[in-house]
Amino acid sequence: MSAMPTALSDLDAAALLEDIEGFETALEAGGGPIAVVGAPFAGRRRVLEHAADILDVTSTRLDPSADHETPIGEGPLVVDDCQHLYDRRVGGFEPLTDALDALAGISTPVVTGWNAHAWSYLDAVRHVEDVFAHVFSVRKLPSDELASFVREQSATLPTFRHDDPDNDLLTVKERSVGNGGLTVPVPVVDRDRLRTLFEAAVEPETAVFNRLTDAADGNPGVALALWERGRSGGEMRPSDVDSPTVDLDHRGAFLLRIVLSQGVVDERALADRFGNALERPLGRLDRADIVTRADGTVSLDPVGVPAAVAVTEQWRVL
Known part of the structure; x- marks a missing residue:
């Protein structure tokens, strides 16, 4: 669990x-x-x-x-x-x-x-x-309170650095045209690069904790897990605050919503409900570190909460 x-x-x-x-x-x-x-x-x-x-x-x-x-x-x-x-x-x-x-x-x-x-x-x-x-x-913690909490849990703090800026704010993505499978390249603004430019205007430590608060949506348990996930070596940049992602169809999103809403679920109950359609999305969620399977249960991981919320809201699963 x-x-x-x-x-x-x-x-x-x-x-x-x-x-x-x-x-x-x-x-x-x-x-x-x-x-x-x-x-x-x-x-x-x-x-x-x-x-x-x-x-x-x-x-x-x-x-x-x-x-x-x-x-x-x-x-x-x-x-x-x-x-x-x-x-x-x-x-x-x-x-x-x-x-x-x-x-x-x-x-x-x-x-x-x-x-x-x-x-x-x-x-x-x-x-x-x-x-x-x-x-x-239970309320969401603002960035200053969340930063204080995470600092208190760390024996030592890393050296905070800005991400290297990329002046090219445009990237190219393929967009579908019509129903024949035809795609065309379309220039779009790269939001991550744009965010990096804005973050460069504040102290790197502030930028890291602002990114952490945004990714965790003010949730201290999720923030602490994302902090530990992103911290490696003696330095930390805003881009190191990275939550896992996963692509699911509607059935997979419904499965994830059940786990998100329950926190931990008996895997036998999921098997009774989804049958042969369970293993593929569940295995994908396990490999993505969004859930953990152990002792007959499926548990939501703290770092998996942002993805679980995003995917289920994308599919409008209540």
């Missing part, structure tokens, strides 16, 4: 939640169920550990391969990874429905953690937000 980078435990919950005061007030008031929603590796688990400390309970996590008939009852209670309460198949929402019915009648503090991509889907198709007295979101 892919785990949240341990360094996120060093982050204070106040740095992760958009409304930490409202969160702590809701815990102390005990006015009903609470949802904590966060992107994979963004620090949701750290927030739930903070809630467990306040409530003086032990937090639990749902496992993708377990049967969750009645995982939620009277609080105080802290339960993470509630996205495993459903499966996108016929009959796969029964555990979720049972849990939501139980939550609807609870007035004690029950704190639940949800993958943000699963939450957006479930709120669209099941209106899950209506069940909760409070919903709190």
